[in-house]
Every structure is written in structure tokens, then in C-alpha cells.
Amino acid sequence: MSKKYIDIKKIKKRILLEKIAKALIVLFVAVIPSIPIWLMYLGLIAQAFSSKVTLGIIPNGFTLKNWRFLWSTIQMGLKKYPNIWPITINSLYLALGTALLVTFVAGLAGYALSRMEFRGRTKMMEFILALHAFPSIVLLIALFVLLNKLGLYGRGFITLTGVMITKAALEAPMGAWIMKGFFDNVPWDIEWAALVDGCNRLTAWRKVILPLVLPGFAAVAVFAFLAGWAEFIMAFTFIREDRWWPLSVMIYHVIGEYKFVDWGFLAALSLFYALPTIIFFVFSQKLLLRIYVGGVKG
Amino acid sequence: MVSVKLDKVSKYFGKVKAVDDVTLYIRDGEFVTLLGPSGCGKTTTLLMIAGIYKPTKGRIYFDDIDVTDIPPKDRNVGMVFQSYALYPHMTVYNNIAFPLKLKKLPKNEIDKKVREVAKLLKIDHLLDRKPSQLSGGQQQRVALARALVKEPDVLLLDEPLSNLDALLRVYMRAELKRLQKTLGITAIYVTHDQIEALSMSDRIVVMNNGRIQQTGTPDEIYSKPSNTFVASFIGTPPMNLIPCRVIDGKTLECLGFKYVFKDEIAEKILNEHKEVYFGIRPEDIVITNKDNGDAEATILVVEPIGKDLVITIQLEEEHTIKILAPPSINLKPGDKIYLKFKKEKIHLFDKKTGQRIEYIIKKGEE
Amino acid sequence: MPSLKNLPRKILPWIFLAPLLFMIILFWLVPVGLTVFLSFTNVTYKNFVKFVHGVEGAFNFTLENFHKLLGGDPYIGEIAKITLIYVGSVLAINAFYSLILSISIVYLVKNEYLSTFMRVVWLLPRITPAVVYGFLWIWLISPDTGPFYQFFASLGVAPGSWLLEKPYSQILMIVVNGYVGASFGMIIYTSAIKSIPEDLIRAAKVDGASDLQIIRSIILPLLKWPMLFVISWQTLSLIASYEQILILWGSYGATKAAGTTVFAIYAWFKAFEMGEYAYGATVSLVLVAIGIVLILLYFKIFGFHKLMQPSKIEV
Ligand SMILES: Nc1ncnc2c1ncn2[C@@H]1O[C@H](COP(=O)(O)OP(=O)(O)O)[C@@H](O)[C@H]1O
Ligand SMILES: [Mg+2]
Numbered sequence: 001m002s003k004k005y006i007d008i009k010k011i012k013k014r015i016l017l018e019k020i021a022k023a024l025i026v027l028f029v030a031v032i033p034s035i036p037i038w039l040m041y042l043g044l045i046a047q048a049f050s051s052k053v054t055l056g057i058i059p060n061g062f063t064l065k066n067w068r069f070l071w072s073t074i075q076m077g078l079k080k081y082p083n084i085w086p087i088t089i090n091s092l093y094l095a096l097g098t099a100l101l102v103t104f105v106a107g108l109a110g111y112a113l114s115r116m117e118f119r120g121r122t123k124m125m126e127f128i129l130a131l132h133a134f135p136s137i138v139l140l141i142a143l144f145v146l147l148n149k150l151g152l153y154g155r156g157f158i159t160l161t162g163v164m165i166t167k168a169a170l171e172a173p174m175g176a177w178i179m180k181g182f183f184d185n186v187p188w189d190i191e192w193a194a195l196v197d198g199c200n201r202l203t204a205w206r207k208v209i210l211p212l213v214l215p216g217f218a219a220v221a222v223f224a225f226l227a228g229w230a231e232f233i234m235a236f237t238f239i240r241e242d243r244w245w246p247l248s249v250m251i252y253h254v255i256g257e258y259k260f261v262d263w264g265f266l267a268a269l270s271l272f273y274a275l276p277t278i279i280f281f282v283f284s285q286k287l288l289l290r291i292y293v294g295g296v297k298g
Numbered sequence: 299m300v301s302v303k304l305d306k307v308s309k310y311f312g313k314v315k316a317v318d319d320v321t322l323y324i325r326d327g328e329f330v331t332l333l334g335p336s337g338c339g340k341t342t343t344l345l346m347i348a349g350i351y352k353p354t355k356g357r358i359y360f361d362d363i364d365v366t367d368i369p370p371k372d373r374n375v376g377m378v379f380q381s382y383a384l385y386p387h388m389t390v391y392n393n394i395a396f397p398l399k400l401k402k403l404p405k406n407e408i409d410k411k412v413r414e415v416a417k418l419l420k421i422d423h424l425l426d427r428k429p430s431q432l433s434g435g436q437q438q439r440v441a442l443a444r445a446l447v448k449e450p451d452v453l454l455l456d457e458p459l460s461n462l463d464a465l466l467r468v469y470m471r472a473e474l475k476r477l478q479k480t481l482g483i484t485a486i487y488v489t490h491d492q493i494e495a496l497s498m499s500d501r502i503v504v505m506n507n508g509r510i511q512q513t514g515t516p517d518e519i520y521s522k523p524s525n526t527f528v529a530s531f532i533g534t535p536p537m538n539l540i541p542c543r544v545i546d547g548k549t550l551e552c553l554g555f556k557y558v559f560k561d562e563i564a565e566k567i568l569n570e571h572k573e574v575y576f577g578i579r580p581e582d583i584v585i586t587n588k589d590n591g592d593a594e595a596t597i598l599v600v601e602p603i604g605k606d607l608v609i610t611i612q613l614e615e616e617h618t619i620k621i622l623a624p625p626s627i628n629l630k631p632g633d634k635i636y637l638k639f640k641k642e643k644i645h646l647f648d649k650k651t652g653q654r655i656e657y658i659i660k661k662g663e664e
Numbered sequence: 665m666p667s668l669k670n671l672p673r674k675i676l677p678w679i680f681l682a683p684l685l686f687m688i689i690l691f692w693l694v695p696v697g698l699t700v701f702l703s704f705t706n707v708t709y710k711n712f713v714k715f716v717h718g719v720e721g722a723f724n725f726t727l728e729n730f731h732k733l734l735g736g737d738p739y740i741g742e743i744a745k746i747t748l749i750y751v752g753s754v755l756a757i758n759a760f761y762s763l764i765l766s767i768s769i770v771y772l773v774k775n776e777y778l779s780t781f782m783r784v785v786w787l788l789p790r791i792t793p794a795v796v797y798g799f800l801w802i803w804l805i806s807p808d809t810g811p812f813y814q815f816f817a818s819l820g821v822a823p824g825s826w827l828l829e830k831p832y833s834q835i836l837m838i839v840v841n842g843y844v845g846a847s848f849g850m851i852i853y854t855s856a857i858k859s860i861p862e863d864l865i866r867a868a869k870v871d872g873a874s875d876l877q878i879i880r881s882i883i884l885p886l887l888k889w890p891m892l893f894v895i896s897w898q899t900l901s902l903i904a905s906y907e908q909i910l911i912l913w914g915s916y917g918a919t920k921a922a923g924t925t926v927f928a929i930y931a932w933f934k935a936f937e938m939g940e941y942a943y944g945a946t947v948s949l950v951l952v953a954i955g956i957v958l959i960l961l962y963f964k965i966f967g968f969h970k971l972m973q974p975s976k977i978e979v
Pocket of ligand 2: 337340341342
């Protein structure tokens with residue numbers, strides 16, 4: 001390198017300029033547009049715990065008054081909302097039921113798709129991928145008619161169960177898809193080794209493969225749980241009796257009633273509802289991201 | 299062309315000391331090889347010279363310019379990666395032209411240079427192809443062309459031949475060496491293959507665990523390994539290291555035999571050490587008769603490799619060593635044989651530190 | 665279980681698949697058929713109960729719904745236009761904006777913790793339950809305390825209501841869904857960027873490229889497929905997405921005033937607010953048809969194997 005090429009001052013200046021350009025891009029593309037997100041969540045927390053909030057997000061005076069719905073009934077004029085705890089149990093029922101069903105169905109199907117030879121296997125996979133891409137929400141009207149035909153509409157707990165099964169059915173193709181991916185990652189020779197060591201296919205499944213795909217089951221279960229927990233439209237459309245609402249539907253109604261009136265109360269209620277999701281997400285972020293990427297859900 | 303100097307350079311990744319206190323001087327136009335097992339810090343060293351990594355400690359100089367804080371762009375180095383790292387979406391032509399385009403050279407000049415270097419490397423018929431349409435050897439040449447086209451002051455090569463098949467590898471060794479000498483370019487070559495290192499380099503730097511073990515010409519590395527690591531890393535099969543106790547200044551009690559030096563100087567040096575390794579390369583052991591033998595042994599395995607036989611023998615208990623013998627010898631496992639060690643080829647290493655013990659054998663004494 | 669061991673190999677896979685197939689048939693295929701069926705009937709809230717109970721003569725077959733869809737319904741044109749604007753704008757955010765967002769976050773931000781943190785922040789809109797996310801927007805734009813409202817008011821943009829005044833309401837619809845969609849693109853893109861071999865970036869640096877040049881000549885060209893994928897997939901889910909619109913506006917009257925009646929929500933309102941189940945199904949049928957056609961098209965153009973690897977880069 002002949003010395004004439006190196007002008008350290010100039011290089012340093014250029015590096016500095018590049019750094020500034022990059023920082024500006026990050027600022028304008030990633031930081032400033034994220035301000036509404038920040039405002040939302042800081043505001044949510046600030047409102048939920050303070051009696052007065054200035055500028056939307058600056059808390060002023062700590063209080064738990066906004067959380068009164070945990071120990072007393074929500075009432076607006078003459079309108080009384082059901083107690084929060086049975087509603088929370090409805091949501092848990094919906095979410096856990098969905099998780100259980102999806103995990104069961106997807107585990108079996110994923111294994112068959114990944115490991116077994118049968119006629120039309122490729123076609124079946126294409127079909128499942130297609131379902132998975134298809135926006136199931138457009139079938140809502142038909143599903144409504146179907147639930148009516150099956151006698152599941154307007155019957156409280158049974159309707160809630162109907163919503164749960166429908167939700168599970170809509171999530172199941174994706175679950176099967178994800179499980180197939182996890183099974184694909186178990187090397188064949190491990191299964192062969194197990195077979196050679198004297199397991200039949202079922203014991204091989206239980207003793208050798210299951211431990212290896214347990215993260216897959218966990219992922220599908222968490223994913224289906226969150227989907228069930230967040231489910232709104234079907235529950236909103238299908239469940240008439242407020243006693244059997246899940247949290248999402250109750251919150252929707254309460255928001256309609258209380259907006260502009262009591263933001264703090266709404267914030268506390270929303271936080272109460274969103275907390276499990278956020279906690280789950282923080283703890284299983286890597287797993288969930290993997291699903292989002294492989295799972296391809298819009 | 300430039301000389302490259304690394305002055306007490308270290309690179310830590312968290313707790314991992316990938317490169318640890320490396321000091322090295324590479325002369326203008328020299329071909330230097332970094333040799334060591336995988337994970338010993340060779341690539342990291344190369345990437346610091348390229349400017350991709352910044353050293354945690356220490357400085358790097360090109361001639362006498364401190365380039366430690368200078369980005370790769372301004373160092374004028376060319377690099378060939380182990381994976382070749384060809385841009386998959388560009389044609390061969392655009393791959394080679396890329397460094398020149400970034401320098402904003404005029405189009406016709408770029409074209410001239412690309413075609414020149416393509417011709418030099420005999421890839422001028424491949425210019426319109428995409429990297430995925432090339433064989434491993436062709437990809438390797440494209441990578442080399444891309445590194446050479448900008449007429450770099452230093453050429454860095456990270457295991458460039460490791461993805462090629464054996465025959466091509468031997469051919470490319472010679473080719474690379476010839477190219478480097480014609481262009482007179484300073485080259486730093488990384489490999490874990492000692493044969494490559496021994497056959498191509500002006501000097502070899504043996505590394506282990508991020509530290510330099512020895513720097514020297516291939517001949518020095520081979521005939522005067524400075525510690526047990528280098529001794530056992532170089533040579534196929536590598537040097538035999540037999541643990542010994544020092545009885546007195548002249549006598550070693552080794553596993554399976556007693557060895558007496560007939561030399562005064564050896565005595566002096568040996569007095570300073572309690573336990574040593576007796577090092578002898580397989581080709582420096584001769585099979586002889588009982589009267590001339592230094593040691594007695596039993597044959598375990600006889601394997602032909604190429605033109606020679608590698609014979610694994612047992613000295614005592616579990617300790618085995620290997621010797622090289624001409625194929626004419628008629629031996630089979632279980633045979634008892636007598637060994638003679640070529641006296642001037644005996645290496646001694648301190649058992650605790652692993653360091654070479656320097657001593658002089660007077661020629662002609664036997 | 666030895667009895668299972670002896671089952672013919674041909675049957676076992678189908679036993680494993682049976683629960684899934686049952687669900688698919690009952691909750692996917694039957695509803696698609698039902699949507700088609702309903703479109704050719706005159707089922708409304710008036711004869712719905714009889715229809716459900718299978719009372720003879722409860723309904724008639726008719727083509728009236730299709731006549732309505734293709735000319736009788738004066739709002740269809742408007743709704744199609746809104747849907748187009750909605751899908752187009754949100755798609756642009758999801759596919760292009762989130763591309764530069766991802767590059768900024770995973771390539772330009774070198775600190776790994778900061779980068780992960782930013783990613784999580786940008787994922788929040790997606791993982792938050794829809795009702796809560798919708799509520800937070802209602803609060804952000806409320807004139808009394810909403811910081812979003814107040815910020816724009818201080819710039820002189822102060823509509824009486826962001827929810828009800830065009831074009832602010834339409835901008836709101838796009839922004840609200842844009843944030844959710846941006847994170848989908850981001851998930852695909854960030855994993856694609858991370859799968860670019862480190863050596864490729866290093867080689868470009870040695871060749872003399874700056875970070876911005878690397879983005880332009882290496883990263884962007886390599887992200888061609890992920891981008892195509894995001895566009896294709898998001899088109900499909902956007903034409904049918906209306907959850908946020910329902911949560912924010914809630915009634916046909918409100919979406920009509922706000923100009924946010926997209927096709928999918930129109931079907932919902934028709935069926936569940938006005939009781940025109942058959943006509944609602946017909947509007948849905950358009951979306952079902954578009955969905956099926958697009959999926960077939962994608963399979964034909966890209967092929968199954970490519971669709972399975974959304975974030976694969978061409979190396
Ligand atoms: N980017 C990195 N982050 C963390 N550790 C690294 C990184 N690069 C290399 N290392 C570690 O540094 C050591 C040396 O690596 P490397 O220079 O690649 O070895 P070599 O090229 O000799 O095989 C290894 O232990 C490796 O795991
Ligand atoms: Mg390496």
C-alpha cells in the first residue's frame with residue numbers, strides 16, 4: 001500500500017459520515033415510527049396504575065382503584081356486567097381446550113405426514129399448506145349456519161365449546177404443518193436405531209422421538225393457547241349470553257361503554273387480559289418466532 | 299506490496315481467547331502460512347488483518363502504517379474465503395468486477411482488468427455464468443480472480459483448497475504458489491493441512507489455542523520443532539514421543555529401553571531436567587539386529603501407505619510407537635525386532651513445559 | 665400395543681390423519697360448500713330458524729344475490745374501491761416498509777441486545793390480543809387524552825374525530841393494520857437476512873463496500889424471494905382481514921361514514937347486523953373464490969417446495 005492512498009483523517013471523516021447516515025436511517029425507519037407502539041404500552045401501564053395521567057403516559061398518583069373489577073362487579077348505569085372471574089375461566093377454557101385439541105390432532109397428523117408413506121402424501125401436504133394460507137375468516141357466515149345446524153348455537157356453555165372446536169379446527173392445519181417440520185428434524189437413523197434396539201413403532205415413538213419433538217408440541221400448544229386466548233370474532237358473533245363470553249368479548253363491550261369515561265379502568269382491564277399473552281411471548285419468543293417463520297401465517 | 303506486522307494482537311469473543319498475544323512479521327512478497335488445528339484462531343487472525351474484526355488488544359501495521367482502525371475498504375487487501383463467498387445473484391463477470399465498480403473505475407478499464415485476470419486464471423469462458431453453475435474448482439478460481447483483480451497489496455487465503463478433491467488440490471497448490479511468485483504479492487495462507495503448509499510456504503506459523511507455537515521455514519518446523527505440540531502436529535505419521543526419566547546426566551530410562559548419550563554436552567543440559575520426552579520421527583528409526591539395537595519391541599500392526607510401510611510397534615505395556623520401513627522388509631505382527639535411533643535426529647522435550655531442549659550432538663561419535 | 669403393530673401399513677397413516685381430516689371436512693370443506701349453497705338461496709333472518717330446522721319450503725333457490733352483487737347493490741363499487749386502497753396500502757407497508765425496517769434492525773443496529781429489543785417492540789402489535797390493540801388505538805386517537813391526537817393537533821391536523829372523518833379514518837385503518845402487518849414481514853425478512861452467510865458480507869467489505877452499498881448490492885437482491893412471498897401471502901390474508909375494523913368501528917353505519925367498509929366486513933354486517941345471510945354468503949363467496957384462485961396461482965407459479973421456505977435466500 002503506497003502511502004499516498006492512506007489519508008487517515010479523510011477515512012475517519014468518511015467513517016463518521018457513514019455512521020451518521022446509518023444512525024439517521026435507523027432513527028427514521030425503526031425508532032420514530034415505533035413511537036406509537038411505545039405510547040400505547042407505556043400509556044397502558046401508566047393509566048392502569050395511576051389516578052391521573054398527564055400527556056397520556058406520565059403517571060400521577062399511584063392507585064389500585066382501576067383494578068376494582070377484580071373484586072366487584074362492573075356496573076354502568078343500570079347495565080351490569082358479569083363478574084370477571086367466571087369470564088376469565090371461560091377464556092381459559094377456550095384457550096386450553098383449543099391448545100389441547102390442536103396439539104393432539106396436529107401431533108398425530110404431523111407424524112404421519114413426516115414419517116409415513118401413503119398414497120397422496122404430497123397432495124395431502126399441498127392441501128394442508130393451501131388451507132393454512134386460506135383466510136378462514138371468510139367462512140364465518142357458513143360456520144354460523146353450521147353451528148346452528150349442529151345445535152350448538154345459543155346454548156351457553158355448549159356454544160362456547162362449539163367455538164373452541166371450530167377454533168381448533170381452523171388452527172389445526174397450521175399445527176400439523178409445524179409438527180411435521182419438527183418431526184422432519186428428527187433424523188431417521190435415530191428412529192431406525194430405536195427399531196433395531198427392539199422397539200416397535202409405537203414404543204419408538206414414545207421413548208425416542210417424543211422427547212426430541214417435545215419443543216414442537218410445546219410450541220404448537222403455546223401457539224394454539226394464545227390463539228384461543230385472543231379469539232374474538234367467532235366468540236363475538238356466536239355467543240349471545242354474556243355469562244359465557246370470553247374476556248375478549250366482554251372487554252369489547254366494556255370499551256364501547258366506558259371509552260372517554262374511564263380510561264384507567266379500561267387500561268387495567270386490558271392489561272389484565274393481555275398479560276398472559278405478553279408473559280408467554282417473552283418466555284417462548286424464540287420458539288414462537290420459529291413457528292411464525294415456518295408457519296407462514298399472515 | 300507491503301510487509302505486515304502484528305504487534306501483540308489479541309482477539310477475545312467474550313471469554314473465548316480466539317487469538318492470544320500474537321506477534322508476527324511478514325516480509326514484503328513473502329508467502330506465510332498459518333497452520334494449526336481447527337478452532338485455533340487462524341481465520342480470526344486473517345479477518346483482523348483484513349480489517350473485518352478489530353483486535354481486542356494490539357496493533358496491526360502495513361509497512362509502517364498503523365492500520366488497526368482502518369476499515370477493510372482502505373487496506374487494499376484481497377481475500378479468498380473458505381466458502382468462496384461468491385455473490386450468488388451476480389454472474390462471474392460481475393463478481394470479479396464488483397471490487398472495481400466500488401472503486402468507481404471507468405467501465406472500459408473494469409472490463410479490461412476483469413478479462414485480463416479471467417484469462418490469467420483460465421476462467422474467461424465462464425464469465426456469463428452464475429456461481430451455482432460452476433464446479434468447486436471453477437468457483438475457487440473465480441474467488442481468486444475477485445481477490446486479485448483489484449491488485450491487492452496483501453492476499454489473504456483462508457483454506458482455499460479444502461473444498462476441492464485431492465487431485466485438484468495438489469494441482470492448485472503449485473498453481474497458487476506460481477501465481478504468488480509471479481505477481482510478487484505478499485500472501486498469508488491459512489490451512490490445517492500440514493502438507494500444504496510444508497510444500498508451499500516460505501515460512502510457517504504454527505498456532506494452537508490462539509497462540510503462536512513456532513515460526514520458521516518448513517525445514518525448521520520439521521527438523522527443529524520447538525515444543526511437543528509442533529512435534530506431534532507435523533509429519534505423517536507424527537513424531538514419536540516416548541516419556542523418559544533422567545537417571546544421570548547421560549542416561550535416560552525410557553519406556554522399554556535405556557538410552558545412554560555418549561556426549562558431554564548432552565549431559566550438562568540433561569542435568570537440568572528430571573523428566574523428558576524422547577522424540578524421534580518414524581523415518582529416523584532403523585530396524586537392526588540385537589547387538590546394534592537401542593531398544594527391543596514387538597510388532598503390532600503393519601500398514602502399507604504409498605511406497606512405505608507404517609509399522610506400529612509396542613515398546614512396553616501399552617506404549618506404542620510408529621516406524622517407517624521399506625516394503626521389502628518381511629515382517630508380521632508378533633515378531634520381535636530391534637530398533638536403532640538415528641542419533642542426530644533425536645529430539646528432547648521437557649515433560650512439564652513441553653519445550654524443546656536444545657543440545658548439540660557431535661558428529662562422527664558413535 | 666401389539667394390536668396396532670399388526671395393522672396393515674396402509675391403514676395406519678390414515679388413522680393418524682383421521683382427526684385432522686375430520687376437522688378439515690367439517691370446518692373447512694362443508695363451510696365452503698355451505699357458502700356456495702347459501703349464495704343461491706334467499707335465507708334471511710325471517711326464514712333463518714325454519715331453514716336451520718329443515719322445515720320444508722323454508723327457503724327458495726334464487727340468483728337474486730348475484731344480480732344484487734353485480735349491479736343491484738349501489739355500494740359494491742365503493743366497497744371494492746375501499747378494499748383495493750386498503751389492501752394496496754397495507755401491502756406496501758408489509759412488504760416494502762417492513763423490508764427496510766428489518767434491514768435497519770438486524771443489519772444496521774450492530775448491538776445484538778438492542779436489535780433483539782427493537783424486534784420485540786415491533787412485534788408487540790402482532791402478539792397483543794386484537795381487542796386490546798384496538799382499544800389502545802381508540803385511546804391514542806381520542807381527542808380528550810390521546811397523545812396521537814394531540815400530537816397531530818399541535819401540527820394543525822385536528823379532525824373532529826379520527827374515527828369518523830374521511831380521509832383520516834381511512835388513514836387510521838391503514839396505519840392500524842399496517843403496524844400489525846409490518847411485523848409479519850419483519851419476521852420473515854429478519855430470518856432471511858440472518859441466513860445470509862456471514863462470509864458473503866465479509867467478502868463484500870473486503871471488496872470495498874460500505875454498509876449501505878452492501879445493503880443495496882448484496883442484501884436487497886438476495887431478499888427477492890422472501891419479498892415475493894410476503895406480497896403473495898399478505899395479499900391473501902389482507903383481502904379477508906377485518907377484525908381491527910370491526911373492533912374500531914363496530915357497526916355498518918360507522919364504517920360507512922368512515923369509509924372503511926371493506927369487502928370482508930361488508931359480508932359480516934350483511935349477515936350479522938342486517939340478517940341477510942344469503943347475501944352475506946354471496947359477498948363472502950367472492951372472497952373465497954379469490955382466495956382459492958390466488959392459492960392455485962401461487963402453487964402453479966412458485967411450486968410447493970418454494971412456498972414451504974418463506975425466508976430462504978437464493979445462495
Ligand atoms: N464471531 C465469533 N464469536 C464467538 N466466537 C468466535 C467467533 N469467531 C470465532 N470464534 C471462536 O474463536 C476460536 C477461533 O476460531 P477461528 O479463528 O475460526 O478458528 P480456525 O479458523 O483456526 O478454525 C474458536 O474457538 C471459535 O469458536
Ligand atoms: Mg477457519
